[in-house]
Amino acid sequence: MKVAVLGATGLVGQEIIKVLEERNFPISDFVPLASSKSAGKVVEFSGAQVEVREVADDAFKGVDIALFAAGAGVSKRWARVAVSKGAVVIDNSSAWRLDPEIPLIVPEVNPEDVMRHNGIIANPNCATIQAVVALAPLHKRYCLEYFSAVTFQSVSGTGKQALVELDECARAILEGKSFEPQVYPLPIGFNVLPHIGAMDESGVSDEEWKMLNESRKILHHQKLQVSCTTVRVPVKRGHSEAIVAQFEERVTLEEANAILSEAPGIIVMAENKYITPLQAAGSDLVYVCRLRSDLGMSRALSMWVVSDNLRKGAALNAVQIAELVASKTKAF
Template identity: 50%
Template sequence: MAGGYKVAVVGATGAVGNMMIKVLEERDFPVETLTLLASERSKGKKLVYKGQEIEVQVLAEDSFKPIELALFSAGASVSKKFAPIAAKDSCVVVDNSSAFRMDPETPLVVPEVNPDDVEKHKGIIANPNCSTIQMVVALKPIYDKAGIKRIVVSTYQAVSGTGKRAMEELSAQIRAIINSEEVKNDVYPHQIAFNCLPHIGSFLPNGYTEEEMKMVNETRKILGDPDIQVTATTVRVPVYYGHSEAINVETKTKITVEEVRSLLENAPGVRVVDDPSNFVYPMPLDAEGQDDTLVGRLREDISIPNG
């Protein structure tokens, strides 16, 4: 390591890749060298890190020879091909795609929830789906205290989750509507501006979507509880940044709202924003750019004993 790690960002020119670079700088992560990798179409582009321009290189099988830590965010197909290659070169891979999340040999880690699972890695550490992460961060202290029997979650996810083209499409549609022009959609099957799409990802034979089943399966793996019941509905909303979720939980033993609030106020990665009488509650605008998961509108479920 010496003065820092030799780090690579794969998918550096994408929305998530850009954010990875930004976070490395903001956190002053110990970086000795930073290599930016992307597809052929991004060759020659330059991105700024700590005031210096770094030229993007084309991702290749020999890109990882000098690299110690590789952050992947270029999609599952790229990860499936190149992450094992990087890991063989003694590089630790943190993969943001779905490629290895359910691989029994690959730990699926949320630092605030199951940090010890990192030690089980064999070169690749999987990063969960974004909507799963914020949910398990908020639910872990409740799970530890009272157990969780069932989770019912509905998500309201920003277009940033789809990527740059989706954000550009939302902007273009808003402009078109304001100017009374034809609204065109390419990224999504329907207009997203001033609209909501009641699915994220493809529909599966069971009627759920890929995104919804990710939340089901990933939650069980992260919490190490294959018996926990999870049902999810994921919705794409016309918001640029900040995913929101409405979560209903049935615990195994009784726990009061006051106990839940106290647990959450002391939980890592959680900020309680809960004063409804003064219109204080979590909103995407307040969550944008924040590390913490904002939690609010805490209340007892009047329909079941342990909700």
């Protein structure tokens, strides 16, 4: 199978390449693509050094699956081109997620939607993915009415320059020097920023709208109520979420533990044990910790959910979608 990765030199693109190798995805021809700025660089795949090509109309000729990890603008420009050449595009940006004609897929949650595609399949936002992986098994049994999420999102979600800025900012603060941020609106070192993305007139940020709209689409639950505050924290890798979920029926802890323990892609931490982003880095799993009955709502559960945003939150989910496409398409 001929597979292209657009954005091959970025954080997510590099992780996609790594996951493709780890999972032995059936690749006969590998095509790393990027902008003119990164064209000519070399990436490693299956022990070989492969030169990155500049994305162009002819770059997708003969490509079966194209994994996009280069931002919404790039996806809008090139996704339809890739499809016209015969490729199935799996896009990691926000460009197509809310398009009603394009499926938004988390393989543990709604794999049945994948073959509704017309050439493009959207990969959800990293924070949404780990939330719905944790909530979907309970929703299927008890019907989720509402959930609130406060997210604590690492800087790798912004990209390579954010990782550099975190290091430089922390160093400057420790040395008593001033620091002018370039990536974030305020210094991120030893600090938290209480929004991710631009805020609209109502004060809701882009990332918060993603949690609402994407969760509804993935779960096929347009009446789902969602309250969300997204926070950028000085962590390099791994997102954490404090979630309170209310259901139509009362859920006992014993029932919730049993359901989640049997769900794919989830590890439920016993009793008062928990996972932090540092421990989750490099893992493919979603960790559900501190699962407990909510103090204020009788039909609600509270939980601490942690996952690697570059793995399950991006690269792994994209490759899992590619595996679904490959398994359901006779031509592959």
